[in-house]
Amino acid sequence: MRSYRAQGPLPGFYHYYPGVPAVVGVRVEERVNFCPAVWNTGLSADPPLFGVSISPKRFTHGLLLKARRFSASFHPFGQKDLVHWLGSHSGREVDKGQAPHFLGHTGVPILEGAYAAYELELLEVHTFGDHDLFVGRVVAVWEEEGLLDEKGRPKPGLALLYYGKGLYGRPAEETFAP
Numbered sequence: 072m073r074s075y076r077a078q079g080p081l082p083g084f085y086h087y088y089p090g091v092p093a094v095v096g097v098r099v100e101e102r103v104n105f106c107p108a109v110w111n112t113g114l115s116a117d118p119p120l121f122g123v124s125i126s127p128k129r130f131t132h133g134l135l136l137k138a139r140r141f142s143a144s145f146h147p148f149g150q151k152d153l154v155h156w157l158g159s160h161s162g163r164e165v166d167k168g169q170a171p172h173f174l175g176h177t178g179v180p181i182l183e184g185a186y187a188a189y190e191l192e193l194l195e196v197h198t199f200g201d202h203d204l205f206v207g208r209v210v211a212v213w214e215e216e217g218l219l220d221e222k223g224r225p226k227p228g229l230a231l232l233y234y235g236k237g238l239y240g241r242p243a244e245e246t247f248a249p
């Protein structure tokens with residue numbers, strides 16, 4: 072294998088991809104915005120905590136601090152064009168609230184078409200380098216039963232995967248339970 076010493080920002084810090092992007096939905100008064108975040112992770116099962124790492128450059132960042140609640144939704148690969156559009160335009164320039172969505176129990180906007188979504192209440196924000204980790208407590212869950220298997224997992228081959236630098240894919244339909 073080739074190796075090189077890491078100095079400063081890496082040209083491609085993406086070797087842990089492909090990842091499943093979460094679409095972060097946030098609303099402040101009438102303003103609705105959506106921002107895909109592939110830097111997302113479960114943090115705790117009990118209580119259910121989920122985090123998204125968002126750059127302060129994003130319009131979403133300021134909205135999250137104001138709203139203190141947000142959604143995170145997970146989408147089929149068929150929605151790749153929409154997810155890519157949401158992730159390549161800023162709410163500062165376009166109204167991404169025009170994307171089809173509904174409001175959850177807590178009033179957070181949830182992008183239509185998801186196989187699953189969380190409603191989260193913002194618990195803490197921690198800065199790690201050039202991104203801030205927004206940690207939310209899951210207060211409601213939405214699931215599209217027809218898109219999930221009997222254990223609540225997305226059906227094989229369904230989820231949208233992000234490979235970085237504008238490349239998307241989907242998982243194989245073949246699965247293994249060793």
Ligand SMILES: Cc1cc2nc3c(=O)[nH]c(=O)nc-3n(C[C@H](O)[C@H](O)[C@H](O)COP(=O)(O)O)c2cc1C
Nearest residue numbers: 107108109110125126129130131158159160161162
């Ligand atoms: C698939 C995908 C994943 C992304 N993941 C992140 C992420 O984890 N964190 C982040 O800050 N930006 C991420 N971005 C970039 C933002 O989504 C993008 O800059 C977006 O246009 C910001 O919108 P806003 O300015 O309306 O908040 C991602 C973009 C794409 C396309």
